[in-house]
Structure formats: C-alpha cells, structure tokens
Amino acid sequence: MVRPIRKLFLALVAATALTAALPAYAESSLLNVSYDVSRDFYKDYNPIFQKHWKTTTGESIELKQSHAGSSKQVRAVADGLEADVVTMNQASDIDFLVEKGLVVKDYAKKFPNNASPYTSTMVFIVRKGNPKALMDWPDLVKPGVQVILPHPKNTGNGRYSYLAAWGYALKQPGANDKAAQEFVGKLLKNAPLFASGGRDATTSFMQRKLGDVLVSFESEAELIAKEFGKGEFDVVYPSLSILTEFPVALVEKVVDKKGTRKQAQAYLDYLWSKEGQENAAQNYLRPRDPELLRKYAAQFPAIRTFTVDEVFGGWPKAFPAHFKDGGTFDQIYQSK
C-alpha cells in the first residue's frame, strides 16, 4: 500500500511542475472576446483571416475565442482577461472598457461605419400565419397581446427592443418624449415576463409557447430557425426599427503588452474586406458593403431604420437616461 501511493504523489507533483513550466505561445496568438451568439460568425471568419494573414505576411496566427453574455465579458476583460480585441453587440459594453482605460475613447472612429462591421435590426417573430395580425409596433401595445422580450435593463436585446419601440413612437407626428414613454409603458405592460437573456426569451416563446410575439434580432431569427425549424414561426418587419450596431475595438493595454497590435489591427480591419463582409451576410448579419447588401437582398428585406446616435444622441446618453437606476425604465416599471 505504501509504495504506489507515494509514487502517485511524486508523479502528481512532477506533473504540476511540468504544467507550470510549460512555455507560453510558440506563434503569435490573438484572443477575441465576444458576445454569445457570435460564435458561428467568428468560427467562419477566423480561418478566412488566418489564410489571408498567411498569404500576405507568411506568418501563421492562432486565434482564440471567448463567448458569453456581453456585459459579463467586458467585466472579465476589465478584470484581466487578456483580450486583444473585443467584438460586442452594444457600444455601451465597450464604453465600459473606455472608462477602465483599456480602450481608447474614440474607438468608434478607428474603423469605418462607427467601428461596426455589420448590423442587424429588431424584428417581430410571431406564431405561424400571424394569427393576431401583428404588423407594426402599435399592434404590440394593443390590449390582449402578449409580448416576449428579454429584460430591458440588463440585456442587450432587451435594451435594443426598448429603444426600438421608443424611437418608433418618437418619430410619429406630433410625438414627444412623454408620448414615447407612454407608448413603451403600454408595451411593457403587455410583457408577461422579462426573460434573462435572448436565449431565454426564445425558449419562453418557442418551447413554452408563451406570448404572441417575440422581439428579437433579425440575425437571431435564423438561429431560432436552425433549432426549431423554419416553418414554426413567421418573421414580421415593422415599418420602422432600430439599426443595431456591433462595435469592435482593440484593447490597447493588452496589444501593447503582448506586442500584437499589428495582428489585432489587421484582424479587425479584415472584417470590412469583401470576404469578411460576405461572411457576415452568410451568417445573416447585414453587411456594410452596399454591393453585397444588394447581392443578398432576398435575405435582408428593406426596412427603415434609425440609429441610437440619431435618435438618442449615442449610447453614453441613452444608457443613463433609460437604463440606469431611476431612468425611464425604472419610472415606467415602478408605475406599472
């Protein structure tokens, strides 16, 4: 009994020492910290970029991905997760890293199109055949209609849904902020629950069959189809919706420390290349390239959109006004 146990201890101690002494990276490597549903996009994009990098520089590069809820992800980066680049679904998440001094303040100007290589928009997912004839935002505030959406205060999808409805109401003739708040208040009254994330909202709507309409990203509709089948629901495009941007940024501190600035910059730049844009379209994200947008027109019906910058003066204003404690969401919700 004595010998084998001692040997096992020794072996484990040796293994510990070996693991600790393992060398760092043989080749340059980038870590891309991203939100949760971007996996398919970057799974396809990474080999595209690796090939491009190999042909232009002759170097090979290792690309690592981290995906989880976006707010959790930026928090991890602030706490020391060594991301060379962050690719998020909301500017407010990157603003958090600006506050922490990890990303430059004018990151949106470092790349074209507000540093967002592709976009999407908020659409309605309704039961097959659209039995309640829900065509536009006013149909969603009618009594007796149940709307499923993720929590507007803590989730990206929820915030975009909220701002989409607010912006629609604000753009109606003679409308003002007060009218918009009332409109959104009616919408929230029709929500039987607030899901804890996009995925939960989908599960509530598709699996538990709750509600008449799910407000979600256009790109997410395709993911839902992948899992639940295309014939299970209809997608309705409202007359006006919000343009959702997916900003990317270099994490200055990390690329300087690791000496990967050149690679990281190229990695993000290449998102705007023809190949990168085509990959976006194939993953149901609207490419910025007008030519490709035309090519994939069947997949992306024309829809009038507004941006957060146009209607709300940017996320740094919209976020505190609506979603911080005491913002319009709290006002509506407390009076509900």
Add this chain to the structure above:
Amino acid sequence: MSAPSLRMATAEPRWLRWTLTGIGLAFLFFFLALPLLAVFYEALAGGWSAYLQALKEPETLHAVGLTLFIALFVMPFNVMVGVAAAWAIAKFEFRGKSLLITLIDLPFAVSPVVVGLVFLLIFGAQGIFGPWLSAHDVKIVFALPGMVIVTLFITFPFVARELIPLMQAQGREEEEAAISLGATGWNMFWRVTLPNIKWGLLYGVILANARAMGEFGAVSVVSGHIRGETNTLPLHVEILYNEYNAVGAFASASVLALLALVTLVAKTLVEWQMRRETETLDTVLPAEAVRSKE
C-alpha cells in the same frame, strides 16, 4: 362491532405505507429520473450521428479533458489537507479547534459565485495582487491556475468532513499502541491510521470529485470562457445552449451526467465495501484477537 383488524404495532397501516412509498417514488421519478431521461432524450433528438458529431467537436473534447484534469489535479491536495485537518481535529485538543471546524465548513456555506468573485478581487487586474501579477506576467484568473484554486476551495471540506466523525469514533488507542510498540510517526500513519480510514477517505474523495467536475458558479467567474483553453464541461453546456446549439449542449450535458453516474456507482461500491468491512470487523475480529493473543 367487528373485531379490530390485526396489525403489528410497529407498522403503519398498509394504505399509509403504500401512499408514502408512492409519493417517495413519484418524487424520485419526477426530480431525478425524468430530468436525466430528458437530457439523454434531447441529446439524441437529432439521432446518434448528430450526437456523436457534437461530442467529436474539438472544443467539447477539450472541455471534457479539462474538467477531468482539474478534478484529478485537486484530488491529492484534497487528500493531504483533508487528512491532516481531520487528524488534527479528531485526535488532538487545541485552542481554536472550533474555529478551524467553522473554517472548514465555510466553502459549504458560501455561494460559489461569491467564491469566484472573491478570487477575482484578489487576483484580478483590479484586485489586490492584480498589478503585481500582471507586471510579472503571471496569469491566475482567466487561466488554469485560477480555475484550480476555486475548485480546491469549493471541494476541500468534503474529505475532512467525511473523516472527522470516522476518526473521532475510532479514537486514538490504536495509534497510541503503535507508538508505544516503537513505530515511527510515518509507520503508524501508513500501517494504522490509513488502513482504518481508507474507505472513508475514498468516499470523501469521490464526493469531492463529483463536486469538482460539476462546479459551475465559481469556475464561471474566473474562467474567461476561452474555447479550447479554459472552458470546462459545465460552462460548455451553458454556452452551447445560449448559442442555439441544443444538441451540442445536451450531448455535453449527457457526458457530464455519465461522469456523475460513474461517480455514483463508485460511491455505492465504496459504501458497500465499507459496510462489509465493519461487519467483518465486528464479527471476526474479537475471535481473531483472542486467537492471536494465545
């Protein structure tokens, strides 16, 4: 009036026994068997080939490997610390003993997420040692060391908790006898203490192991979710589910469930062995002891 029906005073009426057993079984079915079946049902919803395909993903395989590695890695530490703590508590009297017991129970009482956050506050970039670690290029959180540390913290009470009552019941006579017969400390440990506690120790290790493999909250906070690097199986399940890959998520969950089942079987075997040994001791030992004295 008819004569009262005959029944044993120690037994409940038949209908009550059946109802209670029925409730118990129904409870077991709905809360244990059904979810387990659901996991396998969902995992196999796309057929065997989709199931195997999902498991063959390099990221899933890596997650399985990482989960097993962490569980195996923390095991020797758990054994050493657990045995030492249990020994000190069960066989000696010293000041601060109850404080030590409380400290051992602490990981049971604290929510795993809080455990993760605490280590983030200590080793994270904005934490106490963060700047120093970063300057010396030592990675603790969002890397393997951090995940091992939180798993250790979460699992280390199991061995000690299992051994303390056992060692207390056994007392210290046998060890004292060994010492008085001239055994060295190590000799006594390997030949007297360890054989006495081996099943209890194994039982504690198995429980700690099950916990280490299934741990989600604390590991989630310090992992950083890097695919193929710091993603354990429970984290992998969540992330696959969130990105609409139900088959992948449930396939991974089924692997986790299988690991748990293996652990359960091991646990049952150990329990069975433990009971057999105690019974043998009770019946055989007195006779043998007498014989050896003669």
